[in-house]
Structures are given as structure tokens and as C-alpha cells.
Amino acid sequence: MSSNAKLTKTLQRFETRIAAGDYYEAHQTLRTIANRFVRAKAYGDAIDLITEGALSFLKVKQGGSGTDLIFYLLEVYDVAEIKADDTSVSRLVQILVNVDVSEPNIKDVIVGMNNWSVKFGDCKFGDPYLHSVMGKKLLESDQYVYEAERYLLLGTDDSLQKYIELMWDWLLQEYESNGSTGNPNVSAYFSRLILNYLFISNISFAYEAKEKFLTFYINKFSPKYEKVDKNGFIMYLFEDYKDLNFLQLLLLVCQTKNKELFLSLKRFYSEESSKYASELAFLGQEYFNIVAPKQSNFLQDMMSGFLGGSL
Amino acid sequence: MSIENIQPTELEFVSRFLTLATLSEPVFSKDYQKPLQEVTSLGVALPGLRYKYEPSRVRKNAGS
Numbered sequence: 001m002s003s004n005a006k007l008t009k010t011l012q013r014f015e016t017r018i019a020a021g022d023y024y025e026a027h028q029t030l031r032t033i034a035n036r037f038v039r040a041k042a043y044g045d046a047i048d049l050i051t052e053g054a055l056s057f058l059k060v061k062q063g064g065s066g067t068d069l070i071f072y073l074l075e076v077y078d079v080a081e082i083k084a085d086d087t088s089v090s091r092l093v094q095i096l097v098n099v100d101v102s103e104p105n106i107k108d109v110i111v112g113m114n115n116w117s118v119k120f121g122d123c124k125f126g127d128p129y130l131h132s133v134m135g136k137k138l139l140e141s142d143q144y145v146y147e148a149e150r151y152l153l154l155g156t157d158d159s160l161q162k163y164i165e166l167m168w169d170w171l172l173q174e175y176e177s178n179g180s181t182g183n184p185n186v187s188a189y190f191s192r193l194i195l196n197y198l199f200i201s202n203i204s205f206a207y208e209a210k211e212k213f214l215t216f217y218i219n220k221f222s223p224k225y226e227k228v229d230k231n232g233f234i235m236y237l238f239e240d241y242k243d244l245n246f247l248q249l250l251l252l253v254c255q256t257k258n259k260e261l262f263l264s265l266k267r268f269y270s271e272e273s274s275k276y277a278s279e280l281a282f283l284g285q286e287y288f289n290i291v292a293p294k295q296s297n298f299l300q301d302m303m304s305g306f307l308g309g310s311l
Numbered sequence: 312m313s314i315e316n317i318q319p320t321e322l323e324f325v326s327r328f329l330t331l332a333t334l335s336e337p338v339f340s341k342d343y344q345k346p347l348q349e350v351t352s353l354g355v356a357l358p359g360l361r362y363k364y365e366p367s368r369v370r371k372n373a374g375s
Contacts, residue, residue: 042314047321054364070343093353122348123347123348123350124350124351125347125350125353128347138326139366140366141366141369142365144364145364145366146359150353154347154352154353168365169364169368170360170362170364173362173364173368174360174361174362177350177362184373185361185362188361189360191357192357192360193356195354195357196353196354196357199345199352199353199354199355200345200347200350200352200353200354200356201339201344201345201350202344202345203339203340203341203343203344204341204343204344205341205344207342228325228326228329230329230330231329231333232333232341233323233329233332233333235329237321237322237325242321244326245321249325249328249329249332251330252329252333252337253332255337255338255339255340255341256332256337256338256341257337257338257339258331258332261328261331264328265328268319268321268324268328278355279355279357281352281355282355283354286354289338289360
């Protein structure tokens with residue numbers, strides 16, 4: 001019997017057991033046969049079998065068995081040294097969208113997938129397509145919003161839209177929790193979008209985030225502002241929000257890489273510069289070659305003084 | 312007080328700043344993004360927000 005025919009037969013038997021609600025037997029059988037494939041180094045067959053098995057379990061809400069097979073699949077990916085490409089990533093995406101958000105080990109599943117894509121992909125922080133799905137999935141759960149933010153930041157065009165919506169939705173929730181009165185804490189949310197995208201040199205997404213988020217804000221809260229268009233750079237100059245003005249100019253100056261302009265921006269907006277001191281220190285180094293002063297270590301400095309600067 | 316010490320208004324500063332910053336082509340175009348394959352640092356970890364987000368309060372119409 002060919003390997004393909006054997007695989008089809010195994011899957012049929014597996015599906016019959018699943019249909020009969022005999023999940024334990026189905027799980028054991030599948031694992032036994034997948035083990036045989038792995039021992040024979042028939043990794044392609046093992047991967048197909050485990051993937052189908054995981055999807056079947058997830059579809060019948062057997063999350064424990066489903067996620068166990070996901071971890072097994074990642075082990076096989078690792079042993080077989082499967083590269084992170086369209087096929088291998090799509091397979092994980094297909095599985096991940098079927099994992100229920102209430103699954104207790106959903107975060108471990110996501111971390112496991114990401115670690116594989118770090119090890120066998122081209123990106124230091126993992127695969128962008130996986131990140132896009134991971135970010136959305138974590139957002140659906142009730143506890144991993146900052147992890148979701150990080151994955152959305154390192155995702156695709158699709159995750160940019162989700163990230164903007166997340167920040168906007170978060171702002172509205174805070175505003176409503178304050179009785180929908182007073183000024184919203186707009187710069188806290190806007191700054192995350194601008195700074196995080198500047199940190200990873202994604203000027204394009206920073207611009208799109210600026211435009212969309214500020215449009216949401218203007219439409220909803222009608223703040224006093226003047227729209228300035230200077231040689232193609234559009235700025236919303238707010239009367240009461242220096243933070244927002246500062247952040248828009250920061251985006252522009254990073255584009256220019258002009259050190260003098262960066263320093264003059266920091267001088268004029270001294271309050272904002274103090275507020276974002278460590279963020280600006282990073283951007284100063286990244287875009288303007290301004291080496292951040294070394295953090296002083298009092299004890300080390302004192303010892304160094306005693307020992308004639310030999311530390 | 313000498314004239315050099317007079318701080319310009321924000322509008323004056325912004326107007327001058329925009330003129331200088333847009334005089335020549337920027338180093339990075341508006342649609343520039345460093346490929347994620349080349350990103351080696353995520354910058355500074357931003358502090359947590361003071362309000363705890365509740366994902367279950369999903370809004371159907373963002374921007375509304």
C-alpha cells in the first residue's frame with residue numbers, strides 16, 4: 001500500500017472514531033501512527049496526519065487533544081527542520097484560527113508557534129503573517145492585550161488596522177469609564193502607535209495610524225485644531241494638545257534624519273521631551289546617531305574611583 | 312530681556328519647523344518601512360496604560 005493510501009485509510013479510521021465520539025481512542029491511534037511516520041522520517045505524512053487530526057479535534061471542541069497535537073506538530077516541524085514559508089505558516093494559521101480563545105494553553109500554543117518561526121524563519125521576532133493572526137486571537141481572549149499589541153505591531157497591513165482600532169477602542173472605553181466627561185486621554189493611545197512604529201522604522205504605518213486615529217478623534221470629539229498642509233505634510237495643529245502636535249512633528253523629523261531639527265523639537269517641547277525621555281533617547285540613536293549617555297552606576301563609579309579607574 | 316530669549320508661540324515654531332523640515336526630500340519616504348527581516352530591536356518597552364482594557368466590550372463600529 002502506498003504511503004498516501006495508508007494515510008488516507010488512517011484518516012478515515014480516525015474520522016470514524018471522532019464521529020462516534022471516541023476521542024481518546026482516536027487520539028491514541030493518530031499519535032501511534034504519526035510516531036511511526038516520524039521514526040521512518042516520513043515527515044510530510046506525519047505533518048499531514050497531525051494537522052488533519054488537530055483540526056478535527058478543534059472542530060469538535062476537543063481543545064485538549066487539539067492543542068496536544070499542535071505541540072506535537074511543532075516538535076515534528078523542529079525535528080524535520082521545516083522552514084517558515086507560505087505552506088508551513090499557512091498550515092499553522094489554519095490551525096490557530098480554529099483554536100478556541102478560552103483554551104487554557106492558547107498563549108503557550110502561540111508562543112510555541114512563534115518560537116518555531118523565529119528559529120526557522122527570516123525575522124528575528126517571528127513571522128508577520130503568524131503575528132497578524134496571533135494578535136487577533138489574543139485580543140479575543142480576555143487577558144493578553146499587551147502581548148496582542150506586540151504581535152499586531154510586528155504583523156501585516158491587516159494588523160495595522162486592528163492595532164489602530166484597538167487603540168481607539170481602548171481610548172473610548174477609558175473615556176466612558178470616566179462618565180464620558182472631560183478630555184479623553186488621547187495622547188496616551190496615539191503615542192503608542194507613533195512611537196512603536198517609529199521604533200521599528202515603519203514610517204508608512206506610522207503615517208496611516210496618524211491619519212486614521214486623528215480622524216477618529218476629530219470626528220468624535222471635535223477638538224479645536226487647524227489643518228496645516230506644508231509641502232505635502234499634513235498636520236493637525238491642536239489648540240489644547242501639545243502632545244499630539246509634538247508626536248506628529250516627531251514623525252516628520254525622523255523621516256528627515258535631521259539632527260538639528262530633532263534637537264530644536266526637543267527644546268521647544270521640553271515638557272513632552274521629558275515625558276518621552278527614554279523613547280526619544282532610542283530614536284535619537286536610531287535616526288540621528290545621538291549616542292545615549294551611559295546610565296551611571298553609583299557603586300561601580302565609586303569603586304572605579306578607589307581603584308584608579310581600572311573597573 | 313533680549314529678543315533672542317523670547318520663546319516663539321507654538322504656531323510660529325510649527326510654521327518654521329515645517330518649512331525647514333520639508334525644504335528638501337526626506338531621507339525616508341512617506342511609504343518607507345524597514346523590512347521586518349531587518350528589524351533587530353523593538354525600541355523601548357512603553358509603560359502600561361492606566362485603564363485596563365476589556366476585550367469583551369467589542370465595538371462594532373470603530374471610529375463611531
